[in-house]
Amino acid sequence: MLHIHFDDRDVARVQIAAEPDPLWETVLAMHQLAPAGRGVAVHAAWRDRARRELDERGLTRAARLISALAPADARYFPDFLTPDAARDGLAAGLAALRDTPRARLTAESARAALPDRLPRWAGALATGSRQPLDELADAFKEVHRAVIAPDWTEVSATVDCDRSARARTLCHDGVDAMLNTFRPVLRWEPPVLHVDYPYERDLRLHGRGLRLIPSHFCRRRPIALADPGLPPVLVYPVAHSTAWAPATSRSCHPQALSTLLGRTRARILAALDDPATTGELARRLRVSAPSASEHVSALREANLARSHRDGGCVIHALTPLGTALLHGELAPVRLGSGRPPAAPAPHLRATAAPGSSVLPPPGSGPAPRRSRPAGAGR
Structure with missing residues (x-):
């Protein structure tokens, strides 16, 4: 400890x-x-x-x-x-x-x-x-x-x-x-x-x-x-809510969203999977605060995002429809039914035994001896 x-x-x-x-x-x-x-x-x-x-x-x-x-x-x-x-x-x-x-x-x-x-x-x-x-x-x-x-x-x-x-x-x-x-x-x-x-x-x-x-x-x-x-x-x-995929292994779904919404707006939609203030969105995506605010407003008008006040901050988050669109979970709706798509299920979110590195040290010497549990300090 x-x-x-x-x-x-x-x-x-x-x-x-x-x-x-x-x-x-x-x-x-x-x-x-x-x-x-x-x-x-x-x-x-x-x-x-x-x-x-x-x-x-x-x-x-x-x-x-x-x-x-x-x-x-x-x-x-x-x-x-x-x-x-x-x-x-x-x-x-x-x-x-x-x-x-x-x-x-x-x-x-x-x-x-x-x-x-x-x-x-x-x-x-x-x-x-x-x-x-x-x-x-x-x-x-x-x-x-x-x-x-x-x-x-x-x-x-x-x-x-x-x-x-x-x-x-x-x-x-x-x-x-x-x-x-x-x-x-x-x-x-x-x-x-x-x-x-x-x-x-x-x-x-x-x-x-x-x-x-x-x-x-x-x-x-x-x-x-x-x-x-x-x-x-x-x-x-940090906590990881889902299995994270590196850049080269992701599906083409983000590109499809960019085609539908525009690149920046699609990035705003994806970023709102974790609720954020306008300033946090701007920092996260490296855009200006006015630009982030404008795109959030457009998503809100389309019922893809919502905003609420929390103390002195305004927090933006996805609506069920926005979450469904982002994760490709939109359910089909029969024409004339008047029923909205079903809301998706809520987005849910050991010490390993010691071992040697998969990358042994260079040279002809023996692999370094390991002595601490995984994730140990310095």
Whole structure:
């Protein structure tokens, strides 16, 4: 269990990241490529596509570089792999990774190598060598481009839905209520936040606050940085309501909706599968707030969307007809019956045993030893 200790200053400085972190998502996506039974079921289609893409593009070694330093079941992996600068995007994160100070590179690489888990090639990192660090940064860039970037819009939308729901709770009911939305993986007993974790650890914030980072690819348990001197963050898994399909495996139904409604309006319809305010829709789809409002109004006039006031916010959601259209569940209606289509059924929404990565480390050395439960922290 991880125990995060707050004081009065920390409670006022809790933040929820506005965007998914590209380096965290890349590391955690590699965790999904563990053997059968270790990845989250909702990502099964993505795993199949990702393995094919990595193989066809000759990026298996690049993926191994990442998974060797940050194995799915490692008790610890270096904090320098996920620098705070990545909150400003992939390029900023990679630049910070390449600029990791030599002393930090040596200390964290040596700590990761303590269980004799790192492959031989990674030993050069512990000496402060820049060449393997540059190779690692290049690996992050290529792997992200191949298997993360094609689905970044959906990754961002999933994260934004989670963030929006928690932000509304924070706005209306305060920090206590928002932190209680994370049960059972997080348990808020003021002034301590107890986190489901593979070992006992205490983290004292000392007025620095806590940045919560929702993650599309995080598995089951939250993860924190190991160094208590770094800006405190807690990466947590978002909920996935249905089996998520990667970009290349989706049906042509979204294109059909675009033909019927227009591209932006179809995207608004799809985004409203998770209720949102106008501002949240605009951020989620990267359109202006007036444009989002105009399209919602058109959908509302067509009885595909509805709006209601919740405190100081106006929340937009799909009507049963909008849900049926989005999911292809419109029932046939006999002419002259006067009966509307039947409303669709409501949209409904484990720790795996340790194992080795599906991507063994490069070189001739043995596969790294795994020692922690799936989804363990750092």
